[in-house]
Every structure is written in structure tokens, then in C-alpha cells.
Amino acid sequence: MAPKAHAADATPATTHTLIIDTDPGADDVIALLFAMASPEQLKIQALTTVAGNVPLSKTSRNARLAREWAKRPDIAIYAGAPRPLLRTPIYAADIHGSEGITGVKVHEPSQPLAEGNAVDYLIRTLRAAPEKSVTLAMLGPETNLALALTQAPDITRGLRELVLMGGAHFNGGNITPTAEFNVFADPHAAEIVLKSGVPITMLPLDLTHKVLTSPERIAKLRGLGNQAGRTVADILDAYVQHDMQYYGLPGGPVHDATVVAYLLQPSLFKGRKVNVEVDSREGLGFGQTVVDWYGGLKKPANVNWIAEGDAQGFFDLLTQRISRLP
Amino acid sequence: MAPKAHAADATPATTHTLIIDTDPGADDVIALLFAMASPEQLKIQALTTVAGNVPLSKTSRNARLAREWAKRPDIAIYAGAPRPLLRTPIYAADIHGSEGITGVKVHEPSQPLAEGNAVDYLIRTLRAAPEKSVTLAMLGPETNLALALTQAPDITRGLRELVLMGGAHFNGGNITPTAEFNVFADPHAAEIVLKSGVPITMLPLDLTHKVLTSPERIAKLRGLGNQAGRTVADILDAYVQHDMQYYGLPGGPVHDATVVAYLLQPSLFKGRKVNVEVDSREGLGFGQTVVDWYGGLKKPANVNWIAEGDAQGFFDLLTQRISRLP
Amino acid sequence: MAPKAHAADATPATTHTLIIDTDPGADDVIALLFAMASPEQLKIQALTTVAGNVPLSKTSRNARLAREWAKRPDIAIYAGAPRPLLRTPIYAADIHGSEGITGVKVHEPSQPLAEGNAVDYLIRTLRAAPEKSVTLAMLGPETNLALALTQAPDITRGLRELVLMGGAHFNGGNITPTAEFNVFADPHAAEIVLKSGVPITMLPLDLTHKVLTSPERIAKLRGLGNQAGRTVADILDAYVQHDMQYYGLPGGPVHDATVVAYLLQPSLFKGRKVNVEVDSREGLGFGQTVVDWYGGLKKPANVNWIAEGDAQGFFDLLTQRISRLP
Amino acid sequence: MAPKAHAADATPATTHTLIIDTDPGADDVIALLFAMASPEQLKIQALTTVAGNVPLSKTSRNARLAREWAKRPDIAIYAGAPRPLLRTPIYAADIHGSEGITGVKVHEPSQPLAEGNAVDYLIRTLRAAPEKSVTLAMLGPETNLALALTQAPDITRGLRELVLMGGAHFNGGNITPTAEFNVFADPHAAEIVLKSGVPITMLPLDLTHKVLTSPERIAKLRGLGNQAGRTVADILDAYVQHDMQYYGLPGGPVHDATVVAYLLQPSLFKGRKVNVEVDSREGLGFGQTVVDWYGGLKKPANVNWIAEGDAQGFFDLLTQRISRLP
């Protein structure tokens, strides 16, 4: 697989003017380090945080920790919605720990949040942006963008694409038998986003449960010699335990980090343009993404649903980029 | 009834620091004139507009028209959400005309909207306000407040009370057999507001369909001798036709204006503290307010549901206040 | 009112070939006595029982008690469905007592149930009946007919009309804020029946909460001098307590008995042909009948919804007929 | 694989006192021939038919055709429910042809249906049967058993097991993105059956889409030298076209026939005891079986969900049994 990753490095690099909306979350932290280590491709305008894996104060603190670890004080962080639109808030502390990051010690970073709310920031920035210029990477519940879209539907004009980790079809869910956590944590927000008309790429459990850690892959990260490599390895060692046990998998997924890999090197992934809707009614299918994989419903395709990926290519790229960090 | 209204005038007046959220709408315009004619009781901080009876551009224009007619250039008007949270937008042009005001000519007022969005205005103002100091009168779909509450739940602290026109129980609905328009136009927003924990007074169809115009009541307004009286009479003459015919009523309701009367003289009304929930699932009960009038569900009372009012007292008060306008 | 009832007696009597489906239930027992006392008008083919106010074994026992009290051994009683189609069974022992009849002692009657199931009986009888010949009075949850209609949709041919006690619109519900007991106890069955295409007359809470007992009305029954009069008075004295207290009514409704009065003397009642649907989704509106009273939905009218009745005429007729019994 | 099938033949044979509920349907016909060719193991009491792939008159005719082809006049066939409980009827003529059998000519068989309804037959037979003695194979929508269970819940006593083709989890649906046809055609019936407490084995699309025809497998059937082999091959040749094209599969599934193979030789299959519920609410998940494969919901296991099978073993067994027919 090494030649493949090499070949990808040789192709003209994809670049994005990028905002990352995130609820760190262990895998979010890895995704953020991954992204912040790729400045030549990802022009990160800001991070925006949302309640999700843990409450907003902790997701915001964890985003600031990732920024500190990546030594990227130039990136502003805006806190957004502290709760979902309608549903009772849920968190995932059983997976991400009560602090939202597994395997490492957390502290209060010195650099504060930016003034103002993430929703305002999104509206202001997307309105001022050239047409179809900004990519929004979404690593948590989609509450912030849903609020912005309802208040200011015209902001879709500034968006180039949404690339989001979320949903599940053939894989089944990870928080209920049918639902993936990010969508389940705010299904109404997901519904608003999926109906927005903006081009969307989704990286669901169907993909992320095929891009799994192995002891060798984690060892390679740990052996990079820098602090970031050790941090990522420590986080992963703790984070993948639950999923390996629960699903009987040989390794664990690193969900959100696949979004960054997709932004950097889309050729690592394969998807299909399909119709995706979310079931936002409480009950058995609450938060399920319903994917018309075979096109039987004859509804318009609104999502590029990524179902396959080059797992070794992913870990090679992640490892290479993490190696650049302090 | 005149003595009764007289007596009310003699009692110590209720005063409110007030924001009015509105979707004018014929009855909204009357409510706004009514409120703007009562400056000694209602310290109006701003009007905020929302899509509802007609699209946002027209509700905002109509709010500005009402401000011009009342000669109250001191009152800022902020436009808010152009669409409901999740549902397909609906309007009520069959009742309010394509311009949103029946019976009068509309024009483009010279005074513009204030800069900024109504949702931001609500968040900023309620955060800065002393605890429990601001009353919010809500005359349309509750989208703006729902967005503000989700983005910034802490704003409940600044709110004294929500007084809103909306819902129906014993009366049945006016847009479906079970749903009242304001709630039906954004049931998810209503759900967020009803669950917010803020003290709420609702003036539903159960009340407004008992506070009806009559030829004499409209004639009294027309005969006041001022332009505002003629305008209100013209609006009402056209506006009440539909309801009188559809429901077989002897006169028509002036829904939103009852909110202003309640703010000015609550003794004109009788209610009960009850549990109210909204059915936000598409289907037969979509947008219905479910009122536990007899307390059988043993759920906490979250609404003061106004079911009775002094119709003559209402029209006396309205007429008296309209008489003060140009 | 006496002349009115007299006049009604003078009109050519309505007659019915009748099956009564019932879940006795205190008011069912009164309805059954009322019907069995009217043999010149109501040719009762059989009673069929269903779980409802109390479990099936008790509703069947109570139907047999009513038959014994009316000395009508000629009427067969078939037990039907012991549970609703899909929902968790509910009963109403708080209203009807644990035995299903208030105010009187119950015992095991000697005459047994007929062999066979009520659903089979309905299918067999309605198939064999001349076209549009059989009236089905429904005094409980509509499970039996729903099962029969699904198994044998052709049985609609033999039905003249369904006359059923159930539903609520302007009145609100009696088991939830929106639902009436009979419909709530099996909303899916009610949905099947309402969609069956058979002519339906519904006597809902909108009617029955206007046809109330008074001490005088009960005293007249008690003073008839026969056992049946004393029994009905004893049942009513106990049965109406709950409703008088809960709703603050001056007397209590005798729901199911209004169905018999309608069969005997329809001129006592006023209704409107409207579209009625039932909300069969669990949640706030579960079991609610949604009545399009003003025709706004433009759906076909499937129900004659009785909203008004001559209360004194009802009690006069009931008293007169009960006087004929032992 | 031949040795494996051989080994299975050597093990003590599983035997069943069997009723087959079916909606033929091309794959039903093959399943029926398969079962009727195995009299030493399957003591078929009767076939019961239900509306499903095509309307009831055609499913009943097709069941009689299969009986004629298998020369089993000893087996009675009872027609059951002509429509589902609540949902609008749907059929699958695009898959099974307008006559419900692909690839062969149909005619009216001379042997008629048995007198009486399938629902009555099920109630009567299961009541009279020794405890846990009767296996019910269900090859279509589960309407008949749902009706029987509601009318007579005590019949569960006579049932040994339900073995049913239906549902989908990891595979996705075949009639909507989430629903399999048999469940989708009457989700409410499926809900009743899944909650019945009877031991259930389900053979879902997760299995049947792994047990696929191939040209060789069909050729082997055709080459048996008897009429039944040619008939099954003709049916399959036509039947598998749609699925091979739509799903891009190398062969087509023979859904219902896997139920018979499971009855004859359960060692060909692997499953897991899990909790399965059906979403019976109209909307995105209508008719979906929600399978808690990893046990995260901690609800009781009500289904043995078959997810894997020995495809060659299946076709070997099918071919061997079909060879016994005329």
C-alpha cells in the first residue's frame, strides 16, 4: 500500500478553504491534529464547536487543546450550540471518557475561545465568502449549521461542499441498532442539513468500520518520535478498546479522521451519489440515515455516500502528517 | 361593559418592557398599532419579524408600515427567520391577502429595517437585560425565539414572560381540524418554546373565537375621527369576512390584538395553569396543542391558557387606544 | 320536553335488525337493558363482547347479567377479541369498578355464552344477511369488527349502518386530553372501521357530555317500581360520581345508552356528515378522532357525527323503556 | 460441499408437524414443491394463503397449482386474509409477474380450496393440537397469524415454532431501502407476530442474498429429468433476472425456499438469538425490522436471526428433493 500513498502524494494536491465544526471527542482531536498538520492544503478559517460527545464546555476545551498541541494559535475557535434542536441531549462519555479524550491528560489551555457564537460566525463568514468557496468539515452533531441555515438560508451560496462524518446504512448503527451517534445526537439538525441543497459528502460507519487500527498502525504513530505521534497513539490505544470488544473487530475505527483524509486525498475513497434522508421521528428508527443505495426510490441524489476506503493509505497519510507536528 | 373598562383604567396600570415578535398579517398590524398607542404601559424595545402569514419580506414591510402609521420611528425593527425550522413553509394569503394586510393599500415605508438579525437581537438583548425583565409578545410562528433558545439557552434568564397568540383546544383549529396557524406554521419551534421553562401565557382560538367584531364595534373604530381608526376599521371589514363565513360566526376574531389587551389589562381575561404540549409529528395532529385542561396527565403546568375574555372590554380598550394615534 | 318525546312516540317507529357489540361497562349495561326493553323496534340477533372497560371474561359476564336482568334468554352472546390489535391493553376500572358495573352486586348468571367466537359470528351472519340489512351498534373498542373486516371485507355488504359510541372533537377526550376511551382502547381497530366504507353514525363525547343525569332524572328511574329501574338508578348513582367531580359537570353522561336512543328515535339528535379520521400513532394524539367539522380538508364525509341531543327526551325515552322490564 | 449435504442426510432427520402460510409468488411455489417432496420429515397439515406477492385469488390458485404439480391432493388449502390489517395493500407483480409465477404457464387446477377461512383453520387446529406441537412456516405477509393471535391469543400454546422468511438488517431492504417485502406488506401483522412470545426463526434478506442461484445450479435442476425439475428451473430462470440486475448480484435469491431447507436441515444455517422489532409507522422506516445484533438495547431476544447459510448445501438439498417429484 505504501506505493499507493506515494502515488497520491504525487498527484496535484486538493486544497480547501476550510471551517471545521467539531465536538471533540477522541477521534475529533486526531482529525483536528491531522488537519492542522496540513496547512498547505487546508486553509483553516476557524474551528466551531458543538455539544456532542461531551457537553459544549468540554468539546470547546478539547478543540483548544488540539490547537495548542498543533501549535496553531492562528486558528480561532468559536463555541456554538450547547444543545440539540429538539431532542433530549445525549453524550457518549462511555466511548470518549468523561473529559471527551481517552488515554491522555487534559488541562485548561491558555488561549481562549474567540468572541461570538459559532452560528453567527458561520453566517457572517459564509455570507462574506466568494460563491462556492468554503468547505465545511462536520465532525459532530450538525446543530450549528442547521441553526445558521434556518436563520440565513442564503449562506448556502458561500459553501463549496459539506464533508461530514455521520450516518450508517449497511453497517448498522453504533448508538442504536440503526443510528450513528452524530446523526442520532441531533436528527432534526441532520434533516435540515441533508435538505439544504449544498453538495454533501458523507463518511458513514459503512466506511469507518472498514478503516481500522492495528497494533502495527498505532505503533508506527507512536514511533514517529514527536509528541503528537505519542499523543495520537495514546488516544487510540484507549479509544479503540470499546469498539473492538463490542463489535468483535480486529481494530477500531477513527471516524472523524477519515473526513480529513478525504479532504486531502479523495482518491483513497469510493462512494456513490445517492438519496439520503434521516428519520427524525422518535422511535425505532430515530436518527437513522436511510440510504437509497440502488436508486429504487427515484429521488434526487443529495449525498456522495462513501462506502469504501483504502485503509492502509489512510493510516500512511495520517502518520505522515502527524509526523510534521511538534 | 363600559363601567368595567372604566374600572380597569382606574386600577394601577400594568407595564412591560416589551419586544414584539410578529408576522404581520392583518391582525398583527392592529395589535402593533394597539401596542404602539400605549407607550405609558408598553416600553417597546423593538419589533422582530418572522415569516408566517406572508413571506418575511412582506411581514417586515408590514411591520414598518404599522410603525409609520403609529408615528413611532423610535422603535427598531429586526427581520428574523425567513422559514420554519423543519417543516415546508406555509403562508395564509387566503386570510391576509397576498400583501398580508386586508382592506388597505400598502406602500414601501421610508424607514428601513435595523441592521442585524432578529435572532441575534433577541440573544444580545435578553442577555444584557436584568433578570426576568423583558416580556416577549409573540404574534406569529415562534421560529425566532426557538433559534435563539437553542443557540443560547441562557437567555431565559432575562425573560419575564412570553405572551403568545397561538394554539387551540376546545375550539378546534383554523388551519387544520386540530391546529391553529401560528403553531402549525412551525410546530417544532413551538415545541422548543413550550419546553423552555419560561412563564408562558397563551391566547388560543378558544379565546379569540369568543372575542368577535360586530358592525357596531367596527363602526365605533371608524368613527374615532383619526386615520388610525379608519385604517383599523378598513382592515377589519375585509379581514373578518372569511372567518364569519367559514365558521358561521356573527363576527370575526382579531387574534393577535388580544395579546396586547392582555398585556395592558389582564383582568379582562380568565385562564387556567395547565400542561400544554405540541404535536410536532407530521400527520393528523401536526401542530396541535394538546391541553390537559382537567389535569389528568399529572404533568407540570407550563402555560397559563386563556379561555375566556371580556369581549366588550377588549373592544373598548382597543378603541380607546387607537383613538390616541394620528 | 314531555310533549316532544310524546310526539316522537307518535312518529312511525324506526326498526333495526341489530347486533350489539359491547364491553360492559356500567353504561353498556344500561344501554343493553334499554335495547332489550325495545323488542318491537330492535330485533336483536345477538350480543358480541370485547375486552374494554374490563377484561373479556368480565365484559362477557356482564352482558350475560344484563340479559338475565332483562329476561331475554332468546338473545345469544358471543365472546370476541380478548385484546386490542396492536396496542397494550388498557381498562377503565377506575370508572366502571373492578367488576365493570358500579353500584350493584354481580353474580355468575346461569345461561352461558354461545359457542364460537364473536368475529366468526359477525362474518357468518353478515355474509348470510340480505344486503344492507343489519345494523351494528358498537358500544366498546371496535376490535371485533376490525378483525372481521380484515378477514372478510365482503361482509360490508350485509351492513346497513354502524352506530357507535366513540370519539371526541370539541369536547376533548376522557382518557387523554384528546382521546375518548373506546377509540383509545383500540385506535387501529377504529381506523379500520372508519375506513371501511360502511355508513357510520358516531355519538361522541361532544354529545354525551351534554346528555347528563340529574338527581330528578335518576329518581324517576328509581321510582318506576320495577327491579330494572332500581338497578339502573343504582348503577347511575355510583357511575356518575367520577365524571361530575372530574369535569365539574352538574350530572354524568350515560354514553352508550345514547346509541340505543338514537336507534329508537333519531329525531332526538342532530349531527353533521363529516370526515373523521383516527390518529393511530402512539404519542400525544393517540386515539384521537380528528373531525373536519367545517369541511376544510375537502375529504369525503364518512361519518354522521352527532353533536347535539335532546337530553330530556333521552331520559324520558330511557325511563319509559326501562319501565317495561321486570 | 457434496459431502456436507451427505453428512446432513446421515444425521437423524428433523421432522415437523407443519402448516405453511404462503403468498405464492414464484419462490413460494419452489418452497412448496420442496416441502411437499419431503413427506418423511414434513407432515404438512395444510397450506394457508394470504394476499401478498399478488392478490389472494392468485396466491390461492398458485398454491393449488403447486399442490397439483407435487401430486399431493391430500393437503388441504385454506384461503385467508385478502388484505393487510391497516396499510394500503401492495403487491410485487414486477418481481413475480402478474400471475405470481414467473417463467411457466398457469392454469386453473381442478382441486378446489378447502371450505372455511385460513384464520379459523389456524385457530381451530392450534387449539386442538398438543402443546408446542405445530411448526408454522410463514412465506408471506403475516396477516393470517396476526388475526388469529388477536382473536385467540391462547393458540400460542399449540405452536412449536414459527419459521419465517422476512426482514433485513445488514443487507438493506428489497422493497424500500430499509424494508423487506413480506414485512412491508403488513408491518402491523409482523409487529403482532414478533411480540407473540412464540419461538421465532427468521430467514431475512441478510441470509437469502447470500444463497444465490448460478447457471450451474439451475442447470442441475433442469437436468433432473422430471417435470418438477424443469418447472423449478423455468421459474428460476425468469425470477432471478430482476434481482441480478437490480443488485448487481451474480445470481438470484430463492427466498422462501430457505425456510424449507432450514426445517429439513438446520445445520446448513447459522444465526444469533437477538431482539427484533418492526417499525410499523408509515414513513422512512415503514416495515423495517430493527435487529439489535450486538445486544446494545438489552431487550429480550425474541428471534433466532439467520444470517449465514451453506449455499451449495441448500441447492444440493433442494435438487435432491425436487428429484423425487413427478
Ligand SMILES: [Ca+2]
Ligand atoms: Ca465527532
Ligand SMILES: [Ca+2]
Ligand atoms: Ca400573527
Ligand SMILES: [Ca+2]
Ligand atoms: Ca362501552
Ligand SMILES: [Ca+2]
Ligand atoms: Ca412469499
